[in-house]
Amino acid sequence: MSETVLEVENLTVDIPIASGMLHPVRGISFSVQKGETLCIVGESGCGKSLTSLAMMGLLPKTAQRRTDKLLFRGEEIGDLPERQMSKLRGGAMSMIFQEPMTSLNPAYTIGDQLMEAFRRHVTRDRAVARDRAVYLLEKVGISSAASRLSQYPHQLSGGLRQRVMIAMALMCEPELIIADEPTTALDVTIQAQILHLLAELQDEFDMGLILITHDLGVVARIADKVQVMYAGRTVEEGPVNAIFEEPAHPYTQGLLRCIPVPGKTKRGERLGSVPGIVPNLVGDLEGCMFRNRCPHATAECDTAGEQLAKLSSGDHAHACIRSLADRAAIDASSTKAAE
Amino acid sequence: MKDAEIIAPALETDNVSCVFNVSQGFMKGTKPLRAINGVSLQVPKGEVVGLVGESGCGKSTLANVLLGLQAPTTGDVRYSGTSAAGFSRKDVARRIQPIFQDPYSSLNPTKTIRSIVSQPLRIHNVGDPSEWDAKVDEMLDIVGLPSRSANNYPSQMSGGQRQRVAIARALIMRPEIVICDEPTSALDVSVQSQILNLLQDLKDELGLTYLLISHNLAVVEHLADRVAVMYLGRIVEEGPADKVFANPRHPYTKALLESVLTPDPKLGVPETHLGAVFPNPIDPPSGCSFHPRCVACMDICKSKAPRPISSEGHMAECHLMEGDAQ
Numbered sequence A: 001m002s003e004t005v006l007e008v009e010n011l012t013v014d015i016p017i018a019s020g021m022l023h024p025v026r027g028i029s030f031s032v033q034k035g036e037t038l039c040i041v042g043e044s045g046c047g048k049s050l051t052s053l054a055m056m057g058l059l060p061k062t063a064q065r066r067t068d069k070l071l072f073r074g075e076e077i078g079d080l081p082e083r084q085m086s087k088l089r090g091g092a093m094s095m096i097f098q099e100p101m102t103s104l105n106p107a108y109t110i111g112d113q114l115m116e117a118f119r120r121h122v123t124r125d126r127a128v129a130r131d132r133a134v135y136l137l138e139k140v141g142i143s144s145a146a147s148r149l150s151q152y153p154h155q156l157s158g159g160l161r162q163r164v165m166i167a168m169a170l171m172c173e174p175e176l177i178i179a180d181e182p183t184t185a186l187d188v189t190i191q192a193q194i195l196h197l198l199a200e201l202q203d204e205f206d207m208g209l210i211l212i213t214h215d216l217g218v219v220a221r222i223a224d225k226v227q228v229m230y231a232g233r234t235v236e237e238g239p240v241n242a243i244f245e246e247p248a249h250p251y252t253q254g255l256l257r258c259i260p261v262p263g264k265t266k267r268g269e270r271l272g273s274v275p276g277i278v279p280n281l282v283g284d285l286e287g288c289m290f291r292n293r294c295p296h297a298t299a300e301c302d303t304a305g306e307q308l309a310k311l312s313s314g315d316h317a318h319a320c321i322r323s324l325a326d327r328a329a330i331d332a333s334s335t336k337a338a339e
Numbered sequence B: 001m002k003d004a005e006i007i008a009p010a011l012e013t014d015n016v017s018c019v020f021n022v023s024q025g026f027m028k029g030t031k032p033l034r035a036i037n038g039v040s041l042q043v044p045k046g047e048v049v050g051l052v053g054e055s056g057c058g059k060s061t062l063a064n065v066l067l068g069l070q071a072p073t074t075g076d077v078r079y080s081g082t083s084a085a086g087f088s089r090k091d092v093a094r095r096i097q098p099i100f101q102d103p104y105s106s107l108n109p110t111k112t113i114r115s116i117v118s119q120p121l122r123i124h125n126v127g128d129p130s131e132w133d134a135k136v137d138e139m140l141d142i143v144g145l146p147s148r149s150a151n152n153y154p155s156q157m158s159g160g161q162r163q164r165v166a167i168a169r170a171l172i173m174r175p176e177i178v179i180c181d182e183p184t185s186a187l188d189v190s191v192q193s194q195i196l197n198l199l200q201d202l203k204d205e206l207g208l209t210y211l212l213i214s215h216n217l218a219v220v221e222h223l224a225d226r227v228a229v230m231y232l233g234r235i236v237e238e239g240p241a242d243k244v245f246a247n248p249r250h251p252y253t254k255a256l257l258e259s260v261l262t263p264d265p266k267l268g269v270p271e272t273h274l275g276a277v278f279p280n281p282i283d284p285p286s287g288c289s290f291h292p293r294c295v296a297c298m299d300i301c302k303s304k305a306p307r308p309i310s311s312e313g314h315m316a317e318c319h320l321m322e323g324d325a326q
């Protein structure tokens, strides 16, 4: 029987800025089961990192969070005091941050930083903590791990720093890992090894994994389900096969045309793109936020079209007022009109 | 002399090595770490050379050497055939601009985007200061940022937005050579495709030369004319991109290409067959430094370092190439 590790319902983040109220996350819902991998993809700036920081209680001070539900292992954690949140964070729920340099403290050795949470949560015993740190550094592919413990973050390459972050997140055998771009700075062979390691730990500890990434190759290969975000909303969600084989939202369809695929795209050929830029999410917002970039947009989209609607096949849903068939019909008639 | 200048590569290293002394812990002294070890690389004018390889193999260190930010311990760097020793910092900066891997630490958090993007113009005092604002707006537009973001600070922007800022800053000088260290790894794929299309356009329009460091082999395959594969401080394979991708010669290159994840949900994550013996640059393996992880390792590989062997402009450093195998 599957058990839900994390359930989020209607998560909203607002940040007051000089020009008004910014709405970077506007009603996101999802859940992760034990042993399950949820991948979140979407345009840079669409609110992926803020969504994960919101779940961890790590939003910037000025940000305001609202949720209908934020359940970890079935218990509401939305109103936990910071002291208890911080206990959860180092232990049962851990995060691999997008920016290794800002989350590693330049003034401490990586050994101290690796052992800190473990000694706080698991055991004060320095030797045990040290053994676990060395074990995990080796697991993430860092050679002569013992001698790396005394190095400082600036002495490591980008990829080594990122692997230190991954090892740090695994120190206390978490039940949920939120990983924000964990493998972007790594070469593909190490990426493959780390993805195997995460899968292995998932099997062993039934760990839930939320992975935020731009790499659609990684998503295709490891996700159970996928959530596509745009401008602070979920525009499409579903099982991984459905997303890659029958992408439904115009944004998802555009994304899949953007990537060079060896053997498919020609060298030097122009890649597909999603022209236009993300709308300003300040102040009152109305209508579908993707409409200024959508090839299918009509006047109706100015007022409607952001609710997720199920597609015929079970868990697959998209946020567009028109069905795939309707869009095809509209496009066909507009090409006729143009001729 | 003129002729030499025409055929000389835009950028060239001749047997460059770079050694760091790394502390071994409290009271344990230091040991040398050979981050790059005898690298000779040529970047022909107007071409894109892709540089790929394991994390920590020395790619960024090589980039820093090329940018004049890090002095090589031995060896020589040449710009269009002239030794870099003859160039001032400023000369180098006007010729070569970097786009760095980490958009978080490479932007000054206390400066506005306008100030960050216009910084190279100010430092090198280029053109009329009254035109700087217009140049910044134009650059922001090119990299797909709204002009209102000029007054923002880096902390108010997402990772991808910051990388666009870094690209705008590099290109505002209209340099001849751009060293891109993971230029798109923080970007979502829709911005990545715009930036790759943009880099391609600028290359054609301005005759730019790129050294493109990336872990994304699909991106390298898409853009690069030539590819160099680095392993533990050395270039172990180098050649025309189509040849290297279609016919990799070095076992490490093969493993690398096999690990590429194409977006196919029917496939899982491939096994790398590289084993868990990760190389340590402080204490590199004997013989061929790749031998402890190599599926095709022979006896000779443990004792003797292979020499570079070229045919048809395609080089690999591997005993399999030498006929030493028999």
Ligand SMILES: Nc1ncnc2c1ncn2[C@@H]1O[C@H](COP(=O)(O)OP(=O)(O)OP(=O)(O)O)[C@@H](O)[C@H]1O
Pocket (backbone or CB within 6 Å): A015, A017, A022, A024, A042, A043, A044, A045, A046, A047, A048, A049, A050, A051, A060, A098, B155, B156, B157, B158, B159, B160, B161, B186, B188
């Ligand atoms: N502290 C802040 N103050 C004001 N705006 C912010 C702040 N942090 C983030 N934002 C804005 O909120 C939006 C969402 O940011 P977020 O970092 O969640 O994006 P993201 O989806 O993780 O992007 P990327 O893929 O580039 O990392 C962006 O437009 C960003 O500029």
Ligand SMILES: Nc1ncnc2c1ncn2[C@@H]1O[C@H](COP(=O)(O)OP(=O)(O)OP(=O)(O)O)[C@@H](O)[C@H]1O
Pocket (backbone or CB within 6 Å): A154, A155, A156, A157, A158, A159, A160, A185, A186, A187, B020, B021, B022, B033, B035, B053, B054, B055, B056, B057, B058, B059, B060, B061, B062, B101, B281
């Ligand atoms: N200032 C330094 N002091 C000591 N060692 C260093 C220093 N800078 C780099 N190194 C070491 O040199 C080696 C090469 O580092 P470099 O950053 O060039 O790797 P890279 O190929 O760019 O890796 P990545 O793909 O992870 O960015 C690494 O082992 C790193 O730890």
Ligand SMILES: [Mg+2]
Pocket (backbone or CB within 6 Å): A048, A049, A050, A098, A180, B158, B159
């Ligand atoms: Mg982010």
Ligand SMILES: [Mg+2]
Pocket (backbone or CB within 6 Å): A157, A158, A159, B059, B060, B061, B101, B181
């Ligand atoms: Mg690097």
